[in-house]
Amino acid sequence: MKKIISTLLFLVISTVFVWAQGTAQIYFEKTTHDFGIFYEDHPKVTCKFKFTNTGDGPLVIHQAIASCGCTVPKYPKEPIRPGETGxxxxxxxxxxxxxxxxxxxxxxxxxxxDEITRLIIEGDMQPANARVE
Structure with missing residues (x-):
């Protein structure tokens, strides 16, 4: 009987703790970026997607998976508190x-x-000899 009561008490406390933390919500200023035209003699391009945790609980990014090995995302590993940006x-x-x-x-x-968010990048890499100067 003591085990049942202690198990129920643990579940209630755990549920209250999770509920008290609130729910995170991620809001991006933009979710797409167009690099436009760039040339193959400078083939690396980088952009930043800024976001805010608009929820009332800490935001944790578990994974950032690119659709191709040529694309590398870097993201904060620490929790983002409500109202903070990253x-x-x-x-x-x-x-x-x-x-x-x-x-x-x-x-x-x-x-x-919303557990899943997709960011999109695109651009047009041109041959180096196509550069107009």
Whole structure:
């Protein structure tokens, strides 16, 4: 009987603790970035996606997965408190890729109300000899 009561008490306390923490919500200023035209003699381009935790609980980004090995996301590993901001840095490396248009995604998995968020980058890498000066 003591085990049942202590188990129930543990579950109630755990539930209250989780409820008291609130729910995180991630809000991005923008979820897409267009690099426009850049040239293969400078094939690395980087952008930043700024976000705010608009929820009332800490935001944790569990994963940031790119759709291709040529795209590398960097994200904060520590929890983002309610009202605080952060940023995801995404670098596309077109080294060894054929010139042309690309579109890549970065899928974020978080503890926010909407667990999955997708960020999109795109651009148009041109041959170095196509540069107009």
């Amino acid at each position: 940023e995801i840095t995404v670098t596309y490396d077109g080294t060894g890729k054929f010139p042309g248009h690309f579109r890549k995604t970065v899928t974020l998995r978080t503890n926010a109300k």
